[in-house]
Amino acid sequence: MPWLELQLTIDTGLQPRAEAALEAMGALSVTLMDADADTPDEAAIFEPGLGETPLWRSLTLLALFDADADRRVLLQRLQGALPELVPDRADFRVVADRDWERAWMDRYQPMRFGRRLWIYPWNIEPKSDLDPEAVVVRLDPGLAFGTGTHPTTALCLEWLDGLDLRGKAVIDYGCGSGVLAIAALKIGAAQAIGVDNDPQALTATTDNAERNQVAGRLRTCLPEQLADTARADIFVANILAGPLYDLAPRFAVLCRSGAPFALSGILAGQEADLLARYRDCGFTDLHAIRREDWIRIDGVRE
Numbered sequence: 052m053p054w055l056e057l058q059l060t061i062d063t064g065l066q067p068r069a070e071a072a073l074e075a076m077g078a079l080s081v082t083l084m085d086a087d088a089d090t091p092d093e094a095a096i097f098e099p100g101l102g103e104t105p106l107w108r109s110l111t112l113l114a115l116f117d118a119d120a121d122r123r124v125l126l127q128r129l130q131g132a133l134p135e136l137v138p139d140r141a142d143f144r145v146v147a148d149r150d151w152e153r154a155w156m157d158r159y160q161p162m163r164f165g166r167r168l169w170i171y172p173w174n175i176e177p178k179s180d181l182d183p184e185a186v187v188v189r190l191d192p193g194l195a196f197g198t199g200t201h202p203t204t205a206l207c208l209e210w211l212d213g214l215d216l217r218g219k220a221v222i223d224y225g226c227g228s229g230v231l232a233i234a235a236l237k238i239g240a241a242q243a244i245g246v247d248n249d250p251q252a253l254t255a256t257t258d259n260a261e262r263n264q265v266a267g268r269l270r271t272c273l274p275e276q277l278a279d280t281a282r283a284d285i286f287v288a289n290i291l292a293g294p295l296y297d298l299a300p301r302f303a304v305l306c307r308s309g310a311p312f313a314l315s316g317i318l319a320g321q322e323a324d325l326l327a328r329y330r331d332c333g334f335t336d337l338h339a340i341r342r343e344d345w346i347r348i349d350g351v352r353e
């Protein structure tokens with residue numbers, strides 16, 4: 052069955068009223084996206100971190116209505132509820148029915164990170180003429196974050212690609228789709244633990260581990276289920292500056308002495324507080340690497 056999609060670009064401050072108006076108008080679903088994002092991961096919601104920098108200045112809302120809804124009436128009701136709305140920032144189109152959770156995969160292409168690491172969407176067969184050293188992770192993130200398209204993930208994948216992981220135990224804290232833990236295992240790590248406070252992420256990680264034949268070496272758990280004895284030779288956490296700050300003492304315990312570690316999900320401008328915090332918590336050789344608006348901090352546990 053086709054649907055009528057109303058696409059609306061608004062200033063972020065109008066979001067609560069716009070959403071309420073669309074729901075009152077009978078929208079069957081309302082999806083929020085960063086109006087400036089090109090990819091689904093870029094459009095993902097990041098809470099403001101330590102510096103409280105708002106990330107989205109404008110929002111695109113996609114509202115689905117029955118195909119036979121009257122466009123003129125919808126627009127009139129919307130303008131009644133939102134007089135600030137600029138009319139040419141609202142647009143209608145008829146869309147075919149589809150599996151909406153899967154729709155983003157149509158735009159997702161294989162990507163290379165560092166020297167050898169490739170992330171392939173699950174629905175694309177890896178090329179037969181890839182470099183013999185290439186390591187391919189085949190991914191279907193489902194509802195979880197982590198396709199490689201976001202700079203925070205890319206920064207971690209490149210870092211992992213540069214390490215000798217053979218025989219190592221990895222902890223991926225904030226595992227999302229499992230992309231980092233699975234990449235580490237495919238590059239040579241012996242075992243990995245994926246930790247996430249979202250049960251859907253743990254499911255996505257397990258599913259992706261099975262797709263990549265590494266399920267026997269990857270365990271997943273909620274933060275409170277992580278064994279007291281769990282220790283990492285390699286530690287990576289792509290979360291956000293706020294939780295990274297709070298969790299520093301916990302991460303210090305989880306890392307073995309000498310373990311390389313990387314933190315991601317840090318907005319440019321937030322790194323100074325984190326560098327000081329991690330130095331105080333026993334991490335050393337710290338570097339901050341920037342990609343677009345995002346910073347990766349890496350270093351070594353003393």
Ligand SMILES: C[S@@+](CC[C@H](N)C(=O)[O-])C[C@H]1O[C@@H](n2cnc3c(N)ncnc32)[C@H](O)[C@@H]1O
Nearest residue numbers: 196197204225226227247248249252289290294
């Ligand atoms: C930005 S995504 C990163 C996903 C993937 N590791 C990647 O690099 O693309 C952050 C993930 O961390 C999880 N997360 C956020 N805060 C957390 C916390 N305090 N403890 C554990 N997981 C957390 C979220 O549920 C989400 O799946």
